[in-house]
Amino acid sequence: MEILPFLAGVILLALGFWDVFETIVVPRPTPSRLRLTRHIVPRTWRLWRAIGERRQGVARDLFLGLYAPAAAVLLLATWILTLVLGYALVLYAIRDQLEPVPQDFGSVLYFAGTSLLTVGYGDMVPAGPLARFVSLAAAATGLGIVALVITFLFSLFGSYQRREILVVQLQARAKAPPSAVTLLENYARLDLVAELPELFADWERWSAEVLDSHVAYPLLGYFRSSHDNLSWISSLGAMLDAAALVLTTLRGVPRGHAELMKRVGAHFVEDISNYLGFRGLDTSVVDEAQFQEAYRRLAAAGYELQAEDVAWRAFEHGRATYAARLEFLAQTWATPAPLWIGERTVIASPAHEARRVHEDARVQEAARVQEAARVQEDARVQEDARPS
Numbered sequence: 001m002e003i004l005p006f007l008a009g010v011i012l013l014a015l016g017f018w019d020v021f022e023t024i025v026v027p028r029p030t031p032s033r034l035r036l037t038r039h040i041v042p043r044t045w046r047l048w049r050a051i052g053e054r055r056q057g058v059a060r061d062l063f064l065g066l067y068a069p070a071a072a073v074l075l076l077a078t079w080i081l082t083l084v085l086g087y088a089l090v091l092y093a094i095r096d097q098l099e100p101v102p103q104d105f106g107s108v109l110y111f112a113g114t115s116l117l118t119v120g121y122g123d124m125v126p127a128g129p130l131a132r133f134v135s136l137a138a139a140a141t142g143l144g145i146v147a148l149v150i151t152f153l154f155s156l157f158g159s160y161q162r163r164e165i166l167v168v169q170l171q172a173r174a175k176a177p178p179s180a181v182t183l184l185e186n187y188a189r190l191d192l193v194a195e196l197p198e199l200f201a202d203w204e205r206w207s208a209e210v211l212d213s214h215v216a217y218p219l220l221g222y223f224r225s226s227h228d229n230l231s232w233i234s235s236l237g238a239m240l241d242a243a244a245l246v247l248t249t250l251r252g253v254p255r256g257h258a259e260l261m262k263r264v265g266a267h268f269v270e271d272i273s274n275y276l277g278f279r280g281l282d283t284s285v286v287d288e289a290q291f292q293e294a295y296r297r298l299a300a301a302g303y304e305l306q307a308e309d310v311a312w313r314a315f316e317h318g319r320a321t322y323a324a325r326l327e328f329l330a331q332t333w334a335t336p337a338p339l340w341i342g343e344r345t346v347i348a349s350p351a352h353e354a355r356r357v358h359e360d361a362r363v364q365e366a367a368r369v370q371e372a373a374r375v376q377e378d379a380r381v382q383e384d385a386r387p388s
Contacts, residue, residue, distance in 0.1 A: 002093040009089030016082035020145060023075070024152045027216040036078060041071055041219065049334050061224070064334055068222040072156065075219075076149050080116065083145065087138045088112035097128025116142035152217075159213035160223045166206050167235045168227060173199075176229035179339045180241030181294045184250075188301040193253060196246065200257035203239045204264050211268040218275065221333055229336070237326045237338025240265045241319065248314035249295065251304040266322040273325040276332055284319040285327055286340050288312055294340075 019036040045067060052063040088109040095102050102108045102124065111124045115138040126132040174183035187193050210232070214220045225231055243258040243265070291312050299305055306314075323338075330337045 004093075005089045006093035009086045009091075009093065012082055012086030012089065016079055016086060017141075019082075020079055020148060023217075024148050036082065037075060040074065040078060041222075044071065044074065045222065052334065058228075061228075065224040065226075068219060068224070071219060071222060072153060079145055079149070080142075083138070083141065084109065084113045084116050087116060087134060090134055091131060094128065094130050094134075097126060097131035099125055099127045112138060115139055118142055155213075156217055156220060156223075159210075159217065159220055163206075163210050163213070163220070163232055164225060164227075166202060167225060167230055167232050170235050170238065171227070171230060174238050176227070177231070177234050177336055177339050178238035180238045180245060181297055181340075183238060183242050184245060184298060184303070185301045188303060193303075196242075197254045197257040200239070200243060200246075200261040203236075204257065204261040207236070207261065207264040207268045211264075211271060214272060215275070221272065221276075221329075224333075224335065231330075231335040233326060233330050233333070233335050234338045236265060236269070237323075240269075240322050240326075241338070241340060244315055244318045245294070245298070248318055249298065249306055249311040251306055253303075262318070262321075269322045269325045269329070273328050276329070278325055278328050280324050280328060282320050283324045284316045285323040286316065286319060288316075290340060291315060 015034060015036060018034065022035055023037050048067045048070075049064065052060050052067075055063055088105070088111075091098065091112055092102075092105055092108045095108055098108075098111065102111070107124070114120055115135045118139045120139075126135045170178050170183075173186055174180070187196060240262060243262040246253050246258040247255055247262065292308070295305065295308055295311065305311065326338045329335075
């Protein structure tokens with residue numbers, strides 16, 4: 001037995017199994033620097049994002065949206081290659097127990113791969129007891145890794161779909177990208193202000209569930225919404241802003257569920273941003289002029305408001321608990337920053353853009369027909385008014 005390749009193989013196997021265990025089995029973030037995933041995902045994301053930033057509009061969003069599924073496949077490939085290489089090094093150290101005895105490392109690597117993937121062509125077989133044990137261990141762990149990864153993928157996509165339900169629903173209430181002021185205006189216009197507590201309760205549960213899933217599987221944060229101009233980060237920001245406005249600016253609106261939602265949502269943002277390495281200061285990221293515009297819009301919507309100067313100070317203080325951290329998350333994952341108030345930068349998929357162009361053409365055609373009918377009617381009236 002050759003000691004150095006044997007020890008190197010054992011170390012690689014330990015790293016591979018430890019990374020699979022912490023990534024899939026352990027339902028909480030782990031700060032260990034020995035994890036392969038902890039180094040692979042951030043580095044590949046920075047490279048992927050740098051390439052994506054060279055694109056514009058829909059092309060950029062579509063490209064960035066491919067990263068998370070590709071990263072899941074990359075992790076599976078990394079784990080399998082790590083284990084194949086680890087088993088190959090162990091088998092190379094005891095290659096005299098294989099028949100026929102391999103003449104190079106490539107042959108041993110091939111045998112380790114067929115053992116892990118349970119292919120077993122039979123052109124090379126283990127003859128010694130240790131080689132037989134290693135081959136059986138490779139076959140057993142190969143099946144186990146595939147089963148765990150399948151479970152991992154189902155958990156990822158199940159959590160992703162549950163996360164997106166309320167995000168998509170919010171589009172009808174606050175437009176896309178969502179805005180807290182637009183949300184409150186629409187609820188006042190539709191006479192749904194009494195249902196705001198129910199909305200906040202739904203987003204309180206959403207925050208708790210998404211916090212739990214994204215802490216267990218940090219890769220979920222890289223999954224982007226499949227709908228144009230939507231992001232779970234901007235949606236959460238809109239709901240936190242709406243809760244902050246209810247607590248600091250609006251009068252006559254129930255505050256209990258808004259307070260609970262803001263607590264859970266801010267805790268969610270704090271935990272995720274700390275995991276990703278937030279080192280900034282907690283600030284409100286909003287100026288008084290923007291608040292004054294929001295104040296006027298809410299007053300025009302029919303809300304009873306607190307005194308403006310008192311509301312501004314309270315809102316600025318309340319928003320500081322989450323705003324800078326949300327901006328950090330948006331920058332990290334290259335999603336649109338949470339909208340507070342102001343102009344919207346809207347992107348549209350090719351299908352949606354084509355539908356918009358078609359709708360604009362239809363409206364223009366209807367306007368031309370109406371104008372032609374009006375001209376004909378004016379001409380007829382003038383003809384009738386002429387003396388015979």
